[in-house]
Amino acid sequence: MDELKTxxxxxxxINQYDIEIPIMQRDFAQGRINEKTNAIREGLLDSLFRSIDDECNIDFDFVYGTVQYEKLFPLDGQQRLTTLFLLHWYIAMKEGKLTDEVSEILDKFTYSTRISSREFCHALVNFDFDLEADTKVSEVIKNSNWYFRSWDKDPTIKAMIVxxxxxxxxxxxxEDxxxxxxxxxxxxxxxTFSFISLEDYSLTDNLYIKMNARGKSLSNFENFKAKFMQYLKNQGFExxxxxxxxxxxxxxxxxxxxxxxxxIDDAFIRLFTFITEMIYxxxxxxxxxxxxxxxxNIATFIKTYDSNEKVQRLYEMLDLWNSKDEIYDCMKSIFSTEYEEGKTRLFDNNCNMMDRCLSGENLSFPNKVLLYMVMRRLVYYKKQGNTDDGINDYARVIRNLVSRIRTLSGYVYQSDFRYGRHAIPFVQFIAANLLGADDVYKVLPSLTAPTAVxxxxxQDEIDKAKINNEDVYNKLRIQHLEDSNIFKGSIHNVIGLLADSNEDYTDIFESIFSADNTTLVTRxxxxxxxxxxxxxxxALGDRVYFGTKGNWNTILTSKxxxxxxxxxxxxITQYNKITAKNTKDKLKEIIDTNQKSxxxxxxxxxFVKYSRMLGKLNMLYAFKNRKENNIKIHRMDGSTLNGYHIVPFYREIALQLGNEKCDLxxxxxxxxxxxxxxLKCGVSVEQSEDGGWVISREDEMKDVVDEGIDEVIQKYDSIEKDDLxxxxxxxxxxxxxxxxxxxx
Structure with a gap:
C-alpha cells in the first residue's frame, strides 16, 4: 500500500478530484454541541490556527478513500476534510478571494448522505458577504434567500454552521x-495529510464496514497524548x-x-487533571x-503549560513514584487515620489521598491543596538530595489551616473552602513561605497571613509554634491533642492549658467529651x-446549641x-483536682460544687439542677433572650421551628406532677x-413576662373553674415561697x- 500513499x-x-462524502458515512460530527465535542473542536481550531499563523506544518494523519472516474469517496477522514473545506471557504471569503475560480474548485466538495447537505455545500461556496468581528455568521447564513428552513433538521448542516x-x-x-x-x-x-487511494477496491458496504472495523474513535487520553506532544514540539518545550x-x-x-x-486512560486523565489544576x-x-x-477539556489543559517551567513541574510530579506500592508507602509515612507520632492524621478514614485520586474519588479542595503541596515538598527535597525531617510538621500546619475554613451547617461544621477564594491564595502562600522550610514552626512566627488564610x-499555628519550639515534648502533646476527633486540629480554646502545664490532656478531654456523658458535660x-x-x-428567639456526643467539636472549637x-x-482544672475514680463521678462533683454559687x-x-430539662438528641434551644432570669426557653426537637418544642421548665414540672395530673x-x-x-382539670399554666404565672381555663367549664382558680390563687399567694x-x-x-x- 506504500506505493499508493502520497x-x-x-x-x-480537491483540485485533483471531486470529493463526495459517501452515503454510508455518518453525518458531520465535529460541529456537534456537547462538552466533549466542544473541547475537541476548540483544540482542533487552535492547532489549525497556530499551524497557519506560525507557518509550522501540522500533519493530519491519513485519509483513506477510493477513486472512481476522478471522484474521491473518503472512507476515513471525512470529518477532517469537511472542516478543511469550511476553513478554506471562510478564509477565502473573508480575505476577498472567493473568486469564481475558487468557488468552482470548492464546489467539487459535496455530500451524498442527504440532498439537503449537498445543496447546502453548493450554495455556501457561492455565497459571499461582508464580515465584521461581531457578525453572527450563522444568522447571516440562515437569513439568506437560498437557505431553506427545513435544513435546520439536517444534522450535517447544523454541525457545519456551528x-x-x-x-x-x-x-x-x-490576515493573509x-x-x-x-x-x-x-x-x-x-x-498536510497522507492520502491512500484504494482504487483497486470497489465502493461497497462491505468495504466500508471492514475499513471502520479496524478501530474506534480516539479516547480522550489518546487525543490528549497526540495533541499535547504536538503542542510541546510546536512551542519548543521539552x-x-x-x-x-x-x-x-x-x-x-x-x-x-x-x-x-x-x-490506564482514566487513571492518567485523573492524575493529569489533578496536577494540571494545581499547577494552574x-x-x-x-x-x-x-x-x-x-x-x-484538552485545549484548556494544554494551554496551562505556557512555559517550560510548568512542563518540568508536571514531569517532576509524574516521576515522584514508580508503583502503587511506592505511593502507598509514601502516603502511609506521612499521613494516618488515627494519631501516630510523627504523622499527620486525616479525619476522613483514608490517608492515601493519591490512591483516592487515581481511583476516581473526587478529592475536596482542602485535600487537593494538602496533597499537592506535600508532593511539591517531596519534589523539592528530592532535587536537593536531602532527607526531609520536617514534612510531618509541614503537612500538619497545612491541614490545620485548610480545615479552619468552614461554616456551620445546622450545628455541624462543614468545609467552606472554595477554589478561587481559598485554594489559589493558600497554595501560593504555602509555596512562598513554607515549602522549603526545614522547620516550619521556626518560620511561622515571622509570617503575615493574606486575607483568605x-x-x-x-495566629493559632504561631501560638502552637511558640510552645513547640520550647520543647520536643510540648510538640508531641499539642499534636496528640490536635489529632483527637473532638478538636480536629483546632485547639485555640485550650492552648492556655498546654502552656501552663506539661500534662498531655488528650485522654482527659476524650474521657469527658467522647463518652456518653452529654447531659453531665452540659450541666x-x-x-x-x-x-x-x-x-x-x-419566632421563638435565638437558637442556641449546647453540644452532643459526637459533635462536641462545634462547642470546643467555635468561639x-x-x-x-x-x-x-x-x-479541666476542677476535673484534675477531684480524686474520684471515674469521669461521671468527677462531673457530678463539679456540678454539685458549682451549683451552690x-x-x-x-x-x-x-439546667444544672434538673437533669431532665436537657434533651438527649440535639441539645438545641430557643431563647427569647439570653438574660440570666429568663426561664421561657424552648427545647427544640429539630434544628428549625418546623417541629415540636417544649419549655424545659414546663416539662420538668409536668414530669414531677405525673401523667395523672398533667397531659405531657x-x-x-x-x-x-x-x-x-x-393540667387534667380544665386549665393550663404558663410563665408571665414578670416571672409570675398565667392560668387559662377551658370555656365549657367557665363558672366552676373561675371559682376554683380564685380559691387557689388566694391560697398560693399566702404561702411563703422564698426557699422555693x-x-x-x-x-x-x-x-x-x-x-x-x-x-x-
Missing amino acids: KYTFWKL MIEDIHAKFFDA MFDKLIRDIDENPPI YKHFEDSIDNKWTDLLWEYRSKDNT TEGTEAKDMNSPYRTF REENL ALLSIADYGIRLGGG RDDSYAEIFYKL IDRMAWRYY DRCRGINSEEGTIV DYVEQGVMLCAMLYETLNSK
Whole structure:
C-alpha cells in the first residue's frame, strides 16, 4: 500500500478530484454541541490556527478513500476534510478571494448522505458577504434567500454552521492566510495529510464496514497524548521525556489502576487533571472563581503549560513514584487515620489521598491543596538530595489551616473552602513561605497571613509554634491533642492549658467529651458559665446549641475569646483536682460544687439542677433572650421551628406532677406556637413576662373553674415561697389547681 500513499494538502486533493462524502458515512460530527465535542473542536481550531499563523506544518494523519472516474469517496477522514473545506471557504471569503475560480474548485466538495447537505455545500461556496468581528455568521447564513428552513433538521448542516461560527471567532482577526493554505506541497504548506487511494477496491458496504472495523474513535487520553506532544514540539518545550515516559514509566506506575478494559486512560486523565489544576492554581491570580478543570477539556489543559517551567513541574510530579506500592508507602509515612507520632492524621478514614485520586474519588479542595503541596515538598527535597525531617510538621500546619475554613451547617461544621477564594491564595502562600522550610514552626512566627488564610487561623499555628519550639515534648502533646476527633486540629480554646502545664490532656478531654456523658458535660459546663453557640434566630428567639456526643467539636472549637477559653480551663482544672475514680463521678462533683454559687433566678441554675430539662438528641434551644432570669426557653426537637418544642421548665414540672395530673403530650408547642403546662382539670399554666404565672381555663367549664382558680390563687399567694425555686413553685401551684378543681 506504500506505493499508493502520497502527501497532500486539501487544495491539492480537491483540485485533483471531486470529493463526495459517501452515503454510508455518518453525518458531520465535529460541529456537534456537547462538552466533549466542544473541547475537541476548540483544540482542533487552535492547532489549525497556530499551524497557519506560525507557518509550522501540522500533519493530519491519513485519509483513506477510493477513486472512481476522478471522484474521491473518503472512507476515513471525512470529518477532517469537511472542516478543511469550511476553513478554506471562510478564509477565502473573508480575505476577498472567493473568486469564481475558487468557488468552482470548492464546489467539487459535496455530500451524498442527504440532498439537503449537498445543496447546502453548493450554495455556501457561492455565497459571499461582508464580515465584521461581531457578525453572527450563522444568522447571516440562515437569513439568506437560498437557505431553506427545513435544513435546520439536517444534522450535517447544523454541525457545519456551528463549525463556521467557531472558525469566524478564531480566524477573523488573522490576515493573509489563504495564500498559505493553498501553497504547493513542496512550498511548506501548513496543513498536510497522507492520502491512500484504494482504487483497486470497489465502493461497497462491505468495504466500508471492514475499513471502520479496524478501530474506534480516539479516547480522550489518546487525543490528549497526540495533541499535547504536538503542542510541546510546536512551542519548543521539552517533549522527549513525555514521549519516553507516557508509554513506559508512567504506564507502569498506573497499571494497577487500570480499568476493566485493561487501559490506564482514566487513571492518567485523573492524575493529569489533578496536577494540571494545581499547577494552574499556583500560578494564577487569586479571585472568586470556579476551577476551569471541573471537566476534561484538552485545549484548556494544554494551554496551562505556557512555559517550560510548568512542563518540568508536571514531569517532576509524574516521576515522584514508580508503583502503587511506592505511593502507598509514601502516603502511609506521612499521613494516618488515627494519631501516630510523627504523622499527620486525616479525619476522613483514608490517608492515601493519591490512591483516592487515581481511583476516581473526587478529592475536596482542602485535600487537593494538602496533597499537592506535600508532593511539591517531596519534589523539592528530592532535587536537593536531602532527607526531609520536617514534612510531618509541614503537612500538619497545612491541614490545620485548610480545615479552619468552614461554616456551620445546622450545628455541624462543614468545609467552606472554595477554589478561587481559598485554594489559589493558600497554595501560593504555602509555596512562598513554607515549602522549603526545614522547620516550619521556626518560620511561622515571622509570617503575615493574606486575607483568605485568615490572620486568626495563622495566629493559632504561631501560638502552637511558640510552645513547640520550647520543647520536643510540648510538640508531641499539642499534636496528640490536635489529632483527637473532638478538636480536629483546632485547639485555640485550650492552648492556655498546654502552656501552663506539661500534662498531655488528650485522654482527659476524650474521657469527658467522647463518652456518653452529654447531659453531665452540659450541666458541668453550664455550672461554670453560659457557653452555648448561637446558630440563628426565629419566632421563638435565638437558637442556641449546647453540644452532643459526637459533635462536641462545634462547642470546643467555635468561639475565639478569652472568656470562652476560660470555661474550658476551669472545667479541666476542677476535673484534675477531684480524686474520684471515674469521669461521671468527677462531673457530678463539679456540678454539685458549682451549683451552690449560681443565682437561683438564673436559667442556668435549673439546667444544672434538673437533669431532665436537657434533651438527649440535639441539645438545641430557643431563647427569647439570653438574660440570666429568663426561664421561657424552648427545647427544640429539630434544628428549625418546623417541629415540636417544649419549655424545659414546663416539662420538668409536668414530669414531677405525673401523667395523672398533667397531659405531657399537650404541653408541647409546634412551629411558632408556644407550649404550656396542660393540667387534667380544665386549665393550663404558663410563665408571665414578670416571672409570675398565667392560668387559662377551658370555656365549657367557665363558672366552676373561675371559682376554683380564685380559691387557689388566694391560697398560693399566702404561702411563703422564698426557699422555693421556679420549678418547685410551679409544681406546688399546679398541684393545688388540680386538687382544687377536681374536687369541685
